[in-house]
Amino acid sequence: MSLPAFIAAILTLGCASAAYADTSGERDWHYRDGETAENWSAVNPRYGLCDRGTMQSPVDLSAVATRGTTRFAAAYGPAPAKLTVGPGKMKAEVDQGMGLIHGGRLFPLRQVHFHTPAEHKIHGKLYPLAAHFVHATDDGELTVLGVTFEAGAENPALQTILDAVTAGADSVELDLAQLAPRDQAVYRYMGSLTTPPCSEGVNWFVAATVLTASKEQIAAMTDRLGTSNRSLQPLNGRLVLAPEN
Secondary structure (H helix, E strand, C coil): CCCCHHHHHHHEEEECCCCCCCCCCCCCCCCCCCCCCCHHHCCHHHHHHHHHHHCCCCEECCCCCCEECCCEEECCCEEEEEEEEEEEEEEECCCCCCCCCCCEEEEEEEEEEEEECCCCCCCCCCCCEEEEEEEEECCCCCEEEEEEEEECCCHHHHHHHEEEEEEEEEEEEHHHHHHHCCCEEEEECCCCCCCCCCCCEEEEEECCEEEEEEEHHHHHHHHHHHHCCCCCCCCCCCCCEEECC
């Protein structure tokens, strides 16, 4: 779907309002080494779902139960973005106008943030970098598109972000299409937020295509974010739908 056609679909379905709240202020929890259980509920009892939930993310997507085509349409393009950078956090917030349609519902894009290394394991490995496109409806339903990166050619959008962060800018013109693959083959499963409060019922789409970023870009992101991935969580019998090819 082209971006103009997608915007027309947004106008047809209606835009989500500011009822979605991005609760990303000062935090009382921390990542560990990405392998050891974080035990976040011991830090704050409100995070009980993180340790007792049965549909937690991230997961090892190599444990494929079945294959099929996940039908959805996503369109991203140039947009002004507000940058937020902090310990273990690099986030670009965008205004309404782009997003993802699945099951006849619109999920407006709210923000893109990054993890080093990636959180989901795909193709039998954990990649060094991931971008999470977070979408939310005005009634709080969440859909996240995960995109992983490996060392290779430089990614122009990632460089735009890094240059802005280095310059101390808090906003940037960003072409989000450069952070997502054109091929929309994805792994799909039901999971959770990967940070407290670890709310469940999140629609997860993880792109099967792995994009590239230069070694220098990956090193710069890792230097900024440190170890910022949650440990892999048990599937607990959940269905993972993998791409057909």
